[in-house]
Amino acid sequence: MPVMPFRRLTAAAVLCGVIAVAGACTGGSKEAAPTAFASFADSYFDSLYAFAPSQGTAAGFHQYDARIEDFSAGRERARAATLKAQLARLDTLRSGTLALDDSIDASMIDGAIRSELQDIEVVRSWQKNPMGYAGLAGSAVDLLMKRNFAPPVERLKSVTSRLRGIPAVLDAMRANVENPPKEFTDLAIQIADGSVGFFKGDVAKWAKESAGADTAALREFTAVNDSVAAAMQSAAAWLKKDLKPRSRGSFAIGAKAFADKLQYDEMVDIPLDRLLALGEANLTKDSIDFVATAKLVAPGKTPQQAMASLESDHPTAANLIEKARATVAGARQFLIDKQIVDVPSDVLPIVMETPPYARNGSFASMDSPGAYETKATEAFYYVTPPEKDWDAKHVEEHLRSFNSAEMPITTVHEVYPGHYLQFLYAHQFPTKTRKLLAVGTNVEGWAHYGEQMMIEEGFENHDPRAHLAQLGDALLRDCRWVVGMKEHTQGLSVEDGGKEYFAKKCFQEPANGFEEARRGAYNPTYLYYTLGKLEMYKLRSDNQRAKGSA
Numbered sequence: 001m002p003v004m005p006f007r008r009l010t011a012a013a014v015l016c017g018v019i020a021v022a023g024a025c026t027g028g029s030k031e032a033a034p035t036a037f038a039s040f041a042d043s044y045f046d047s048l049y050a051f052a053p054s055q056g057t058a059a060g061f062h063q064y065d066a067r068i069e070d071f072s073a074g075r076e077r078a079r080a081a082t083l084k085a086q087l088a089r090l091d092t093l094r095s096g097t098l099a100l101d102d103s104i105d106a107s108m109i110d111g112a113i114r115s116e117l118q119d120i121e122v123v124r125s126w127q128k129n130p131m132g133y134a135g136l137a138g139s140a141v142d143l144l145m146k147r148n149f150a151p152p153v154e155r156l157k158s159v160t161s162r163l164r165g166i167p168a169v170l171d172a173m174r175a176n177v178e179n180p181p182k183e184f185t186d187l188a189i190q191i192a193d194g195s196v197g198f199f200k201g202d203v204a205k206w207a208k209e210s211a212g213a214d215t216a217a218l219r220e221f222t223a224v225n226d227s228v229a230a231a232m233q234s235a236a237a238w239l240k241k242d243l244k245p246r247s248r249g250s251f252a253i254g255a256k257a258f259a260d261k262l263q264y265d266e267m268v269d270i271p272l273d274r275l276l277a278l279g280e281a282n283l284t285k286d287s288i289d290f291v292a293t294a295k296l297v298a299p300g301k302t303p304q305q306a307m308a309s310l311e312s313d314h315p316t317a318a319n320l321i322e323k324a325r326a327t328v329a330g331a332r333q334f335l336i337d338k339q340i341v342d343v344p345s346d347v348l349p350i351v352m353e354t355p356p357y358a359r360n361g362s363f364a365s366m367d368s369p370g371a372y373e374t375k376a377t378e379a380f381y382y383v384t385p386p387e388k389d390w391d392a393k394h395v396e397e398h399l400r401s402f403n404s405a406e407m408p409i410t411t412v413h414e415v416y417p418g419h420y421l422q423f424l425y426a427h428q429f430p431t432k433t434r435k436l437l438a439v440g441t442n443v444e445g446w447a448h449y450g451e452q453m454m455i456e457e458g459f460e461n462h463d464p465r466a467h468l469a470q471l472g473d474a475l476l477r478d479c480r481w482v483v484g485m486k487e488h489t490q491g492l493s494v495e496d497g498g499k500e501y502f503a504k505k506c507f508q509e510p511a512n513g514f515e516e517a518r519r520g521a522y523n524p525t526y527l528y529y530t531l532g533k534l535e536m537y538k539l540r541s542d543n544q545r546a547k548g549s550a
Contacts, residue, residue, distance in 0.1 A: 060373030068165035105433035133173035138357025147376035152210035194356025279481035311400035368423035397509035418447035445532010481527035
């Protein structure tokens with residue numbers, strides 16, 4: 001799934017998050033009475049969304065709809081100063097006596113502030129990674145297009161206002177980004193190239209339909225949109241001709257920054273050598289299970305041949321979305337039939353291609369409304385098609401990852417009981433902070449836990465092919481754990497070391513192994529899938545022991 005900045009949930013809130021999915025989180029949807037800390041939390045989120053208005057829109061706060069991010073160097077420095085002042089205020093609040101809920105939420109915001117400060121001042125993504133600049137334009141506008149929270153012509157006017165700020169975002173990219181890693185620039189080029197067609201095609205078509213009889217609104221939009229498409233085309237050319245030749249920087253953040261990021265984002269303080277050993281041990285365990293299951297799928301064949309037998313039955317580029325859509329209802333019905341969890345809505349997500357601005361190496365993702373969205377209900381299950389400029393071999397390898405055994409498992413992760421079900425329960429989280437902040441070990445850990453849990457409960461009629469696909473996904477996430485750590489703390493390369501590791505240890509097609517290793521370059525701690533899954537199983541085991549025969 002696409003990485004979203006400033007969204008985290010600490011380990012202290014995992015219990016409530018998991019129980020909420022089971023429908024029993026204490027407090028329901030009623031939030032606590034205002035306290036001094038609650039006022040601070042309000043001011044923290046107000047400043048966050050003033051700095052990142054598109055995130056405010058995504059959360060459901062539509063007073064930010066007409067604004068777009070200011071990524072100038074001065075604004076980045078001002079944001080760091082604001083965060084430091086907020087941290088000092090939070091330290092004062094925490095030195096006193098806080099109620100339990102406030103204490104939990106204070107820990108969460110403390111980590112969020114420290115994580116954002118680390119990104120600005122230590123990792124310095126705004127100076128090293130053009131992807132955020134190239135992708136913001138499309139995502140900020142698409143947020144206003146795809147959800148029906150206001151009359152279309154009203155949203156069109158917000159789109160036009162946002163569009164006016166996009167050239168400044170692209171100018172900031174040119175001014176700020178120096179010597180990035182080539183991996184980041186290559187992905188930014190892919191995003192920018194796709195976004196040109198997105199503005200000329202999808203956005204223009206939507207605007208024409210949305211304007212209705214308001215010809216003045218359409219005329220104003222068209223003039224601005226044409227200039228944005230030209231600015232994006234110019235930015236894509238700059239990325240290719242200017243930035244790419246000088247993209248020789250390192251993506252590795254180093255051991256200290258890696259450990260600090262885990263502490264801030266996930267409340268994980270396990271020493272890195274032990275953490276790597278845990279990941280490698282889980283990879284060994286899942287490998288043993290994979291080999292044993294492969295023998296059931298393809299007796300007398302190697303595990304690689306067994307996996308290849310699954311991958312040979314895959315969709316075409318033309319029917320990829322149709323095949324994904326066909327798996328959604330079955331996953332939902334399985335939850336109901338097995339009484340695994342209440343599903344509080346009959347509305348299914350919309351299955352469609354991943355938009356060009358979001359194609360950053362993710363194969364599938366879920367985009368749901370924010371917890372404070374009161375009108376729009378549209379949620380999108382995105383599946384990434386092959387790129388038009390890929391050769392036939394790359395297209396084939398990409399499509400093999402959506403084979404008929406794998407696709408239902410992907411839907412389990414993204415939709416039922418994974419990310420879409422998480423969204424359906426988000427309104428029940430008991431505080432504003434827990435509604436608005438999220439973390440990988442909870443979000444991705446839950447979805448990854450769901451894959452294994454569903455197979456254990458008999459999903460896909462105990463078919464060993466489905467089990468092998470699930471174990472293949474488990475191996476993939478184990479390899480993310482190991483590769484991410486080694487890329488950022490031990491000098492492992494993407495092109496050779498990381499790609500090779502995914503191919504050999506996780507049975508990934510070479511092209512897919514490269515995409516996975518490259519994702520690790522910009523998403524260092526994507527070990528949170530497996531780590532979160534293990535935390536979920538530990539929580540479940542502790543709960544079972546506590547309840548005994550009950």
